[in-house]
Amino acid sequence: MKIPFTPLKHLGICALVPLLATAGCTRQKDAEIRIAYDVVWNGSPYEIGESAPDVQGRPVQLERLECYVSDFAIHDVDEGWLPIDTVARIDFSKDDAHAVLTIPGEGDRTIDGLRMGLGVPEDRNVDVDPASYTDPDHPLGYTGSAGLHWGWAAGYIFSVYEGRLLTEPNTLFTYHAGDDLTFRTTELMWEEPWLLECGSKDHNITLVLDAYECLHGVNDTIDPEIDPETHTGNNLPLAIRWVDLYQNAWSIQP
Amino acid sequence: MRVSTTFILGLFLGGLTLVGCDCHGPEPVWNPTPYPLEIPPFFPPMDLPADNPLTEEGVRLGRMLFWETRLSENNAMSCGTCHLPEVSFADPEPYSTGVTGAIGTRNAMALINMGWASSYFWDGRALTLEEQIFEPIPHPDEMNLPWSEAVARLANDDTESDYPQRFFDAFGTTEITADLVSKAIAQFVRIMISSDSKFDQWRRGEASLTDSEYNGYQMFLREGGDPEVVPGGQFGADCFHCHGEAGLQFTDHLFHNNGLDPSFEADPGRALVTGSPLDSGRFRTPTLRNVALSGPFMHDGRFQTLEEVVEHYNSGGVASSTIDPFMKFGSGGLALAPSQKADLIAFLHTLTDTVFTQNPAFQNPH
Numbered sequence: 001m002k003i004p005f006t007p008l009k010h011l012g013i014c015a016l017v018p019l020l021a022t023a024g025c026t027r028q029k030d031a032e033i034r035i036a037y038d039v040v041w042n043g044s045p046y047e048i049g050e051s052a053p054d055v056q057g058r059p060v061q062l063e064r065l066e067c068y069v070s071d072f073a074i075h076d077v078d079e080g081w082l083p084i085d086t087v088a089r090i091d092f093s094k095d096d097a098h099a100v101l102t103i104p105g106e107g108d109r110t111i112d113g114l115r116m117g118l119g120v121p122e123d124r125n126v127d128v129d130p131a132s133y134t135d136p137d138h139p140l141g142y143t144g145s146a147g148l149h150w151g152w153a154a155g156y157i158f159s160v161y162e163g164r165l166l167t168e169p170n171t172l173f174t175y176h177a178g179d180d181l182t183f184r185t186t187e188l189m190w191e192e193p194w195l196l197e198c199g200s201k202d203h204n205i206t207l208v209l210d211a212y213e214c215l216h217g218v219n220d221t222i223d224p225e226i227d228p229e230t231h232t233g234n235n236l237p238l239a240i241r242w243v244d245l246y247q248n249a250w251s252i253q254p
Numbered sequence: 255m256r257v258s259t260t261f262i263l264g265l266f267l268g269g270l271t272l273v274g275c276d277c278h279g280p281e282p283v284w285n286p287t288p289y290p291l292e293i294p295p296f297f298p299p300m301d302l303p304a305d306n307p308l309t310e311e312g313v314r315l316g317r318m319l320f321w322e323t324r325l326s327e328n329n330a331m332s333c334g335t336c337h338l339p340e341v342s343f344a345d346p347e348p349y350s351t352g353v354t355g356a357i358g359t360r361n362a363m364a365l366i367n368m369g370w371a372s373s374y375f376w377d378g379r380a381l382t383l384e385e386q387i388f389e390p391i392p393h394p395d396e397m398n399l400p401w402s403e404a405v406a407r408l409a410n411d412d413t414e415s416d417y418p419q420r421f422f423d424a425f426g427t428t429e430i431t432a433d434l435v436s437k438a439i440a441q442f443v444r445i446m447i448s449s450d451s452k453f454d455q456w457r458r459g460e461a462s463l464t465d466s467e468y469n470g471y472q473m474f475l476r477e478g479g480d481p482e483v484v485p486g487g488q489f490g491a492d493c494f495h496c497h498g499e500a501g502l503q504f505t506d507h508l509f510h511n512n513g514l515d516p517s518f519e520a521d522p523g524r525a526l527v528t529g530s531p532l533d534s535g536r537f538r539t540p541t542l543r544n545v546a547l548s549g550p551f552m553h554d555g556r557f558q559t560l561e562e563v564v565e566h567y568n569s570g571g572v573a574s575s576t577i578d579p580f581m582k583f584g585s586g587g588l589a590l591a592p593s594q595k596a597d598l599i600a601f602l603h604t605l606t607d608t609v610f611t612q613n614p615a616f617q618n619p620h
Contacts, residue, residue, distance in 0.1 A: 130298065131296055131299075142299075142370070142501045151475065151500060234488055235486035
């Protein structure tokens with residue numbers, strides 16, 4: 001049967017096209033911000049495994065620096081903080097350490113800040129078995145969390161900072177934070193807001209962790225010879241001291 | 255000459271029929287049966303490669319190939335020669351002996367729950383099971399048979415094994431390749447799952463641990479060291495950092511230097527793969543499942559008994575440039591009392607799963 005072309009049908013097609021276009025646009029409107037992670041030592045370029053002096057001039061060799069980041073938010077100058085539900089595992093020994101934030105599209109935004117949780121949110125931590133993730137490669141899944149989980153009832157390791165003072169004999173240090181009490185948030189604002197265009201995928205931010213400042217802060221210094229080890233549960237005060245320094249060791253690359 | 259249209263049409267249709275005709279009978283149909291993999295309670299999902307899904311036919315073929323001695327130069331050695339079921343598919347000798355009499359340099363690892371591993375060999379140089387399986391057959395110190403010869407032997411098989419047919423059943427082709435051999439064996443190894451130890455039964459609420467076993471489990475989970483010497487020490491055995499029980503696999507799948515040697519000339523371990531000095535002396539953490547069966551222990555099989563292993567960790571190990579910070583080498587070791595050591599070993603025995611080692615589906619089918 002051949003349907004005759006009628007003005008009414010023509011009108012229907014005309015109405016459908018913008019509708020379809022709108023539906024497609026909504027999906028495309030999601031913007032992405034790619035956050036790259038870099039590590040420095042006292043403001044200078046640094047790679048895991050290198051030796052660099054601490055505040056007393058002793059050579060420090062970091063051997064493992066990993067963390068979970070989560071509970072992101074971007075600061076829209078008009079609407080305030082917009083939460084973004086992302087968890088990423090960052091291994092600073094890898095060149096491509098990064099997280100990707102997907103921002104639901106509601107038009108262009110003007111952004112002047114980023115908030116980032118340092119650890120795993122409480123509702124995803126203790127009593128959450130990595131084996132329960134259907135995608136084992138999820139950052140909190142079985143494979144994705146390898147080496148960053150304390151056991152099925154104990155939760156995730158939020159951050160790992162391990163290495164040694166290359167003194168004679170060597171002093172090994174291990175700072176593992178992972179209890180809900182050690183979850184921290186860092187806020188990084190910038191003076192010149194920038195435009196996050198609807199649907200844009202080409203925004204890049206580099207966050208820098210100064211590993212030196214994880215031991216030496218304005219109000220506290222951790223000396224690995226005196227305080228070499230915490231796994232949080234066995235030394236909560238040291239874990240809290242460490243995450244407080246770690247929280248303030250972040251900056252955004254200009 | 256006039257030829258009728260009907261005649262031409264008849265010739266055309268007849269030609270089409272001939273072209274379509276299979277003079278050798280119908281093509282065999284390839285219809286593999288998906289393998290019903292059951293993930294045990296508390297285990298993570300298994301990350302199966304998209305290009306090698308488990309099938310009944312593939313697993314069956316893999317089992318035959320795993321035990322196939324014709325894959326060795328002298329027709330005397332199979333994968334199962336160095337991965338014996340009764341010792342959790344490991345080798346009771348520190349080093350395996352190849353077909354030429356050459357001795358290996360590392361202890362054959364136990365094949366147990368390998369479907370959850372993220373790298374293979376002690377140094378993690380293979381990232382997939384398929385990749386791992388490529389190595390032992392042509393290796394001169396192991397089975398010493400070039401892959402070309404191995405696949406030719408299988409392709410020309412006129413025994414009841416009928417490998418060409420089995421490869422067709424598993425992969426839809428009678429063309430046997432090294433790639434398909436490794437895929438089949440990988441399928442078989444992936445279904446070798448241990449989940450019925452006493453500890454598994456306890457976790458499922460089906461069994462009770464003795465006081466000694468439970469104390470050992472608590473030791474396993476506690477931080478090591480005397481708190482007077484090691485800040486935060488809990489007089490535990492500190493096993494859980496590397497042999498974590500997430501997913502009930504008792505390994506973190508990472509690489510550690512557990513303080514065996516002061517230097518690494520004999521075997522640099524993971525550094526051979528990464529080239530990083532930080533990885534010198536580091537080896538992959540093996541699972542503790544069936545550890546009571548799978549000695550000797552360590553990458554070089556230097557310890558014969560669990561008692562020796564526990565004593566090594568209790569001592570704190572030997573200092574070196576990459577010794578793991580979990581080792582208590584400079585602070586008096588773990589300082590475990592004899593009864594604590596006994597409890598820890600009792601716990602380790604609860605990880606023994608003879609249902610796994612005696613599973614008829616894993617034994618030699620030839």
